Structures are given as C-alpha cells and as structure tokens.
Amino acid sequence: MFNPFIRRAPENFLTREQIADVQRGRRGFLATALATAAGAAAAQAPAGAGDPAILNLPGHSKSLGQAVAARGYGLPSTWEKNLQRRESPGLTRVSQASVSFCPLQGLFGIITPSGLHFERHHQGWWDIDPSQHRLMINGSDDKMLKRPMVFTMDELMRLPPVSRMHFIECGANTGMEWGNVSVPTVQYTHGMLSCSEFTGVPLRTLLEMCGADFKRGKFVLGEGADGSGMTRTIPMSLVMSGEVLVAWGQNGEMLRPENGYPLRLVVPGVQGVSWIKYLRRIELGDMPYGTKDETVHYIDLMPDGQHRQYTSIQEVKSVITSPSGGQMLLDKGFTNITGLAWSGRGAIRKVDVSVDGGRNWRPARLESPVLSKCLTRFNCDWSWDGKPALLMSRATDDTGQIQPNYAELRRVRGTRSIYHNNAIQTWLVEESGEVKNVQLS
Ligand SMILES: Nc1nc2c(c(=O)[nH]1)N[C@H]1C(S)=C(S)[C@@H](COP(=O)(O)O)O[C@H]1N2
Ligand SMILES: [Mo]
Numbered sequence: 199m200f201n202p203f204i205r206r207a208p209e210n211f212l213t214r215e216q217i218a219d220v221q222r223g224r225r226g227f228l229a230t231a232l233a234t235a236a237g238a239a240a241a242q243a244p245a246g247a248g249d250p251a252i253l254n255l256p257g258h259s260k261s262l263g264q265a266v267a268a269r270g271y272g273l274p275s276t277w278e279k280n281l282q283r284r285e286s287p288g289l290t291r292v293s294q295a296s297v298s299f300c301p302l303q304g305l306f307g308i309i310t311p312s313g314l315h316f317e318r319h320h321q322g323w324w325d326i327d328p329s330q331h332r333l334m335i336n337g338s339d340d341k342m343l344k345r346p347m348v349f350t351m352d353e354l355m356r357l358p359p360v361s362r363m364h365f366i367e368c369g370a371n372t373g374m375e376w377g378n379v380s381v382p383t384v385q386y387t388h389g390m391l392s393c394s395e396f397t398g399v400p401l402r403t404l405l406e407m408c409g410a411d412f413k414r415g416k417f418v419l420g421e422g423a424d425g426s427g428m429t430r431t432i433p434m435s436l437v438m439s440g441e442v443l444v445a446w447g448q449n450g451e452m453l454r455p456e457n458g459y460p461l462r463l464v465v466p467g468v469q470g471v472s473w474i475k476y477l478r479r480i481e482l483g484d485m486p487y488g489t490k491d492e493t494v495h496y497i498d499l500m501p502d503g504q505h506r507q508y509t510s511i512q513e514v515k516s517v518i519t520s521p522s523g524g525q526m527l528l529d530k531g532f533t534n535i536t537g538l539a540w541s542g543r544g545a546i547r548k549v550d551v552s553v554d555g556g557r558n559w560r561p562a563r564l565e566s567p568v569l570s571k572c573l574t575r576f577n578c579d580w581s582w583d584g585k586p587a588l589l590m591s592r593a594t595d596d597t598g599q600i601q602p603n604y605a606e607l608r609r610v611r612g613t614r615s616i617y618h619n620n621a622i623q624t625w626l627v628e629e630s631g632e633v634k635n636v637q638l639s
Contacts, residue, residue, distance in 0.1 A: 274311075280304075283314055286374075286386050294322035295426075297368070299389030302519045302538065307565075308363070308573040310392035312449050317456045318368050318390065318470060320426030326476055328452075328460040331423070333444065335408050337415070338483035344409025351460055355446060357399045362443070362466070365393040365540045365573045367512045369469035369496050372619040379635050384522040387623060387635060391538070393573040396464045397447025400440045405482065412438070415482040419489070420463050420474035429489040430472040431508075432465060441466045441571075444477060466571040467542030468510045469617070471496050501612030512542035514601050515620040516549055516576070516593035527582060527631035535562070535578040541595035546574040548594040553580060555588035555624065555638055556603065562591065570596075587627040588638070604637055 274281070283298040290296040300316040317323070328351045337343040368390035374380045381387055401418070415434055422428040436442050443464040446452060453459040458475025465472045471491060486492070486508065498506040516539035521527060535553075539546045545568055550559035562576035576591070593601045607621045626636040 278304075281314065283316060283389075284385060286381060289374075295320050297370075297390060299385045300392050301385050302389055302391065302517070303384050303522050303525065305519070306575075308393050308538070308567075308575050309449060310394060312394070312451070312454050312457070315392040315394065315448075315454065315457055316368070316390050319424070319456075320428060321424050323456045324424055324476065325455040326423065326460060331460050331476075331478070333404075333461060333477060334479045335404055336479070336481055337410075338481055342411055342415055342482045342484075343405075344411075345407075347404075347408050349404070351446070354399060354444065354461070357403065359397050359399055359447070360443065361395055361397040361447065362441075362464075363393065363395045363567075363569055363572045364464060364466045365391060365512075365571065366464075366470050366473055367391045367515075367540070367542075369471060369510070369512070369617040372621070372623075373616040375621075375637070376615050376619055377613045379637050382635055383524040384517060384519050384623075387523070388517045388519075390470070391540075391573075393540075394448045395450065396443060396445040398443035398445030398464065401437050401442045401444050401463070401480065402440050404444060404480070405437065410482055414484055416484050417482075417486055419479075419481040419483060419487045420472070420477060421479040421481070422458075422474045423476035423478040428471070428474055428491060429487065430474060430491060431486045431489070432463075432468070432472055436465065436468070444480075467512060469496065469512055469542075472510060496617055498611065498617055499615050501614075509618060512540070513618065513620045514541035514543065514546075514593050514595040514599045515539070516546075516591045516601060517623045518551070518589050518591050518625060521589065521627060521633045522625050523633055523635040525633045527627060527633070529631075530582050530584040533580050533582045535580050535589060535591075537562075537576055537591050539564075539574045539576055539591070539593040540572065541593070541597075541599065542571060543599060544596045545570045545572075546593055547596045547598075549574075549576040550592045550594075551576075551578040551580075552590045552592070553587045556590055556622070559592065582627065584629065586629055588636070589625045589627065590622050592622050605639065 281301050281304045283300055285296055285298050298317045300310060300314055331351055333349045336346040371390035372387055375387055417431050417433055418437060420430055420432060445462055445464045446460055448454065448457060453462060461477045463474045463477050492507060498509050500506055516537060518535055518537040520536050527533060535551055539549045546564060549562040549564065551562045552559045562578040565575040565577060568574050601620055601622055604621045624636050624638055626634045
C-alpha cells in the first residue's frame with residue numbers, strides 16, 4: 199500500500215530484517231532529499247529533479263495501454279495486493295466459524311470497499327440463488343399480524359427503497375484486548391468494523407403491509423438461512439424509528455455473498471450479530487426470545503461473575519488507523535495522524551488526539567460527512583521529533599458520551615469480558631519509528 203511517509207507492513211507486521219531494511223532505506227531517503235535540496239538551490243531545477251526516474255520516459259508513456267472492458271468487473275492494482283482481509287492465526291478452530299479482519303490501516307475516508315468488508319460467519323458463507331430466496335413475516339400468535347406474508351426478492355425490490363450509510367461492528371471487536379495487549383495491528387484490534395451505504399426497505403414498511411399490531415408487538419426476531427440458526431431479538435422501538443432495514447444493496451451493488459446475499463438486516467448502532475445475513479424470516483412477538491446467541495453468547499461477564507444480557511448498542515469509540523501497530527515512520531517531521539470514530543447512539547461530536555499518552559489533548563479535524571451511526575474520519579497534524587510518543591484518540595458523541603480509558607472501563611467491567619470493549623487505544627512510536635500496540639495502566 200502506498201504512502202510516502204509510512205512504510206506499510208508487507209504482511210501483518212514487520213520482521214527484524216524488514217525493519218533493518220527500512221532503516222537503511224530511511225538513510226537513503228534522507229540522502230536523496232538532501233542532495234535534491236542542494237541541487238535545486240544551485241541550478242534552480244524543479245523539486246525532484248535529483249531523482250533520475252523522472253528524467254527517463256517509462257514504457258507506459260511511450261506505448262499503447264490496455265483495452266476498455268479488458269476486465270468486465272474491475273480489480274485493485276496489483277501493487278495493492280498486500281491489502282487483504284485476514285484471519286487472526288489461532289483464533290478459531292475452523293475457518294467456517296471464524297472472522298476475517300478488515301485492513302483499517304490501509305483505508306481512506308469512511309466507506310469500506312465491499313471486497314475488504316470484515317466477515318463473521320458461524321457456519322460458513324453461501325452464494326444463495328436469489329430467485330429461490332424467500333422472506334417470511336409471521337406473528338408469534340394468530341393475532342400479531344393480520345396477514346402473514348412470504349416475499350420473493352422481486353416483490354421486495356419493487357418497494358420504495360432508501361439508502362443509508364452506517365457502520366457495522368461485531369460486539370467482539372477489540373475483545374482480545376480486555377486483559378492485556380494480545381495482537382499487534384489495528385487490523386486485529388479493531389478490524390471487525392466496516393462501513394457501507396446500504397439500500398433496502400424499512401422493516402417497518404413490511405410489518406405495516408402485514409397489518410402488524412404495533413401495540414402488542416414489542417419485539418421482532420430475525421432468522422438467517424445459513425446453518426448457524428442465527429436468531430436475534432430486536433426491540434420494536436428501533437424498528438418503529440424506520441432505521442432498521444431489510445437490505446439487498448451494499449455500496450451501489452447487490453450485497454456480497456460473504457455479507458449476506460441476497461438479503462440482510464441492517465440494525466444501525468447495534469452490534470453486528472443482530473444484522474442477520476441470508477435473512478429468511480421475521481417474527482413479531484411480545485417478549486424477548488432468549489435465543490442461544492443472546493443468552494450464552496454476546497453477553498458481558500461482569501467483575502462479580504454475573505452476566506449482563508442484551509447490551510447491544512455499540513458505545514462511542516475511536517481508533518487511530520495510521521500510524522498504527524506494525525507500521526513504521528520513515529522520517530521525523532510532518533506526519534498526518536488519521537483514524538475513525540463512531541457511536542451506536544448517534545453522530546460523533548468531537549475527537550481529541552494525544553501524542554503524550556493522554557497528558558495533553560487537542561481536537562482533531564472531523565472530515566465530512568459526519569453522519570449518525572456511521573464512521574467519521576478524523577485527521578490531525580503532527581510533527582514527529584524522533585522521540586518516543588504515545589498516540590491516542592478519544593471520541594465524544596452527540597449524546598455527550600465520552601470514550602473511556604482502560605482503567606475507567608475495567609473499574610466497571612473487569613478484565614474477563616469478550617464483548618463491548620470501547621476503550622481508548624494507545625500506539626507507541628519508538629525512536630526507531632516502529633509503532634507498537636501498548637496499554638497504559
Ligand atoms: N445468518 C447469519 N447472520 C449473521 C452471522 C452469521 O453467522 N449468520 N453472523 C453475525 C455476526 S456475529 C456479525 S458480527 C455480522 C457480520 O457481518 P459481516 O460478515 O457482513 O461482516 O453478521 C451477523 N449475522
Ligand atoms: Mo459478531
């Protein structure tokens with residue numbers, strides 16, 4: 199991945215040999231820069247003229263390029279092939295019930311390219327024939343709905359659609375870091391996070407078509423068509439707001455198979471597990487369903503040994519994506535600090551950045567658009583003096599919630615949880631330029 203100031207880790211993090219290589223390169227880079235500056239001053243030559251590559255016309259400037267539609271569906275440059283979603287080695291026993299993490303360190307702006315969207319499957323993914331797919335809507339008893347219905351994809355896609363940009367974060371994101379530092383890069387600490395423009399029809403519209411009794415119906419159950427029997431209870435307050443979508447579109451095209459093609463639930467602000475993929479059934483009921491994925495999974499282990507259930511909102515959180523663990527600063531001087539902030543409760547109001555481990559903070563620039571329950575990109579100017587630095591970001595949302603540090607979070611939640619870790623992340627920049635994952639006590 200190309201960035202003039204930061205050497206990207208070719209794999210997940212740099213080996214000793216690669217670090218030595220970068221350090222040699224940095225001295226080379228400095229020498230070239232100095233020679234160029236001296237040459238420019240003497241001969242008034244344009245900047246960069248000391249670099250022979252600019253003086254030789256390369257082959258691609260002198261001959262014919264490739265034809266249009268040589269690829270019917272475009273692909274990223276071959277030079278970007280290290281930008282991949284990856285499995286964390288040893289995290290799960292089988293890759294069908296696993297996670298691939300999104301390479302946040304290599305992305306710009308807020309939209310996740312669909313091919314790099316993180317994946318979480320409990321029983322593997324499928325490429326389901328949309329002409330055979332059905333969505334059933336029924337009630338928990340005969341009176342919940344006047345007309346239980348079964349929709350084909352054609353019938354759903356005839357309805358008036360809406361398109362909205364939202365983040366999805368697995369409740370287990372950053373879950374490996376509860377007790378101590380355990381993984382080296384932002385891809386593994388925060389990569390169960392992605393953001394897309396989703397297109398679909400509000401679930402509320404479908405329930406209205408079925409003649410739902412909105413006084414008795416207090417919860418819906420969503421069910422997926424894969425082997426995992428993924429079922430989650432969603433409170434009607436979220437559905438009635440019109441935010442919950444039955445979606446087929448993702449970033450302007452149909453959902454990718456890995457992300458639930460041809461139909462998934464979009465439940466803005468709520469942990470990923472409720473975003474049922476391969477959605478085949480919605481049931482309207484009057485109480486929470488207490489399914490396996492809400493009674494024994496996706497629950498919070500508290501310090502007193504009790505479990506907390508149904509804490510499904512993803513609280514305010516942020517992370518610096520670059521510089522981040524496994525990267526290496528090539529040189530002192532100007533370095534852009536960039537990252538992402540989000541909240542399941544609304545829009546981001548403010549992100550503060552510290553380069554000294556939280557002693558001093560200054561506001562980062564929030565880049566537009568700043569949308570509710572969507573990723574927000576922030577940037578912050580920094581001049582690295584070549585000394586060790588501790589980089590942190592702290593987000594505040596428009597309900598006034600502020601992201602906690604690890605000491606604050608652990609005081610309430612303990613250290614043995616898996617889910618819902620929204621603590622402030624710290625990256626240590628060493629004198630060598632190497633960036634490492636650390637936690638401050
Ligand atoms: N049918 C079905 N839906 C599912 C899952 C699943 O395994 N099967 N995993 C859930 C979990 S835990 C998460 S975090 C999100 C992940 O969505 P993604 O794979 O599109 O990133 O899907 C949710 N919906
Ligand atoms: Mo998840």
